[in-house]
Structures are given as structure tokens and as C-alpha cells.
Amino acid sequence: MSSIVAAPRKTSEARERLLSIASELFYREGIHGVGMDRVLAEAHVTRATMYRHFPGKEALVVAYLEREDADIRSRFTDAEQQVPDDATGTDRVDALIALIADDIERHHTRGCPFINAAAEFPDASSDVRRVVRRHREWFRDSLRSMLEGAGVAEPDEVAGSLVMLRDAALVGGYLDGVEVARPAFVATARLVAHR
Incomplete structure (x- = not known):
């Protein structure tokens, strides 16, 4: 019996x-x-081409959020690999905080794409909200795992606090400017994580 690859x-x-x-x-x-119509015009693709790849706008939104999720996961992986093996727990936590602060400053200057999408899709059972939920669960779990590896006491609680601080910093960065949000996020995150 042959197998099909x-x-x-x-x-x-x-x-x-x-x-x-x-x-x-x-x-x-x-x-x-x-x-x-605007997306199709700027992408120089026909509606038929769009429907060949995405059954509708919501599917395109899901793909957009999945792309955002993959980019953030990739940056986390890269940042983890750059931390020296002999780094202290404090150094590891500070690297994590710097990673989040860099994201606020460089990549997500108009707030969190997941929070923004959730605000526009109030139905919690929609495909868009499922992607948002998966991303947030991954983010919280990744923080908890990193904090646990760094020897932080109560990593679940600290991870939850860092998620909330990140949410606030992303919104604050957009509304008040990153020059206000970044230092406030870093200082508060360090207080929470190094208590």
C-alpha cells in the first residue's frame, strides 16, 4: 500500500x-x-480571486489576526533565544518586559490588534473572537511559563498582571504617545514582577 504525501x-x-x-x-x-472594494482595489485583485482564498471579509479578518499572532509568537521565540543561558531571573524578566515595551513602541502603535478586533466583533462565538481568545490564552501562558522559568513567585498572578499592563500600555501608547506609555509600563511591570 502506497502512502500519498x-x-x-x-x-x-x-x-x-x-x-x-x-x-x-x-x-x-x-x-x-x-x-x-477598497481592499481589492489597493491589492489589485478581483473579487473572484478574493473569494478563491477567503469566503468573506470575516475570514480575511481571521487571517489578518492569525498573521499578527504568528508575528508576535516569532518575536517572543527570537527574544527568548537571545537571552544568555546564564542570565539571572531578574535579567530574564527585564528582557521580557523590554520585549513587550518594544512591541508597543515599534509594532503596535495604534493599540492592540486583538483588542481592536474584539471591539468590532462583539459576538464572543465568532471566528474572530476565537482567534482573539486563542492569542490571549497563548500570551498569558507564555508569560507564566517565562516567569516560572525565571523563578518569579506566583507566576500566574504576575502573568495576569502583565497582560493587563500590556493591554493598558497598548491603548495608552496610541492615545497618549509611546513616550508616556513605555516608561510607565516598564516601571510598573518591574514593580509587579520583582516584588
């Missing part, structure tokens, strides 16, 4: 262009504020 999935240039343009517009201007 699936060929690697070929990435469509049109799909990637559509997702890239949609991601930029959704984050910058809001999901409901951007019509599909």
Missing part, C-alpha cells in the same frame, strides 16, 4: 498581497471602517 502548499502571490494590504488597512483604519 501532500505537496507543500504553494503560496499565492495574490493571496499574500490581499492579506498584506488588508492587514495594514484593518490595523490602521479599523476593520469596519475599510470596505472590501
Whole structure:
């Protein structure tokens, strides 16, 4: 009996262009504020091409959030690998706090894409909200695991506090400017984590 091996999935240039343009517009201007006609025009793809890859706008939003999730996970992995093996627990926690602060300053200057999407999709059972929930669970679990590895007392409680501080800093960075939000986040996160 022979086994069938699936060929690697070929990435469509049109799909990637559509997702890239949609991601930029959704984050910058809001999901409901951007019509599909505009996304299609700026991505230079037809409606038929869009439907070949995404059954509708909500599926495109899900793909946008999954892309955001993958990017954040990748940055976390890269940051973890850059911490020296002999780093102290305090150094590890400070590196984690700096990673979150860098994200607020460099990548998510208009707030959290997951919070923004959740505000626009109030139905908690929607596919969009499921992606948001998965991301937040992963983020909290990753923080807890890193904090536990750094020897932080009560890593569950500290992780929960850091999630809340990050949420606030992302919103504050957008509303008040990163020059206000970043130092406040770093100082407060250090107090919480190093207590």
C-alpha cells in the first residue's frame, strides 16, 4: 500500500498581497471602517480571486489576526533565544518586559490588534473572537511559563498582571504617545514582577 504525501502548499502571490494590504488597512483604519472594494482595489485583485482564498471579509479578518499572532509568537521565540543561558531571573524578566515595551513602541502603535478586533466583533462565538481568545490564552501562558522559568513567585498572578499592563500600555501608547506609555509600563511591570 502506497502512502500519498501532500505537496507543500504553494503560496499565492495574490493571496499574500490581499492579506498584506488588508492587514495594514484593518490595523490602521479599523476593520469596519475599510470596505472590501477598497481592499481589492489597493491589492489589485478581483473579487473572484478574493473569494478563491477567503469566503468573506470575516475570514480575511481571521487571517489578518492569525498573521499578527504568528508575528508576535516569532518575536517572543527570537527574544527568548537571545537571552544568555546564564542570565539571572531578574535579567530574564527585564528582557521580557523590554520585549513587550518594544512591541508597543515599534509594532503596535495604534493599540492592540486583538483588542481592536474584539471591539468590532462583539459576538464572543465568532471566528474572530476565537482567534482573539486563542492569542490571549497563548500570551498569558507564555508569560507564566517565562516567569516560572525565571523563578518569579506566583507566576500566574504576575502573568495576569502583565497582560493587563500590556493591554493598558497598548491603548495608552496610541492615545497618549509611546513616550508616556513605555516608561510607565516598564516601571510598573518591574514593580509587579520583582516584588
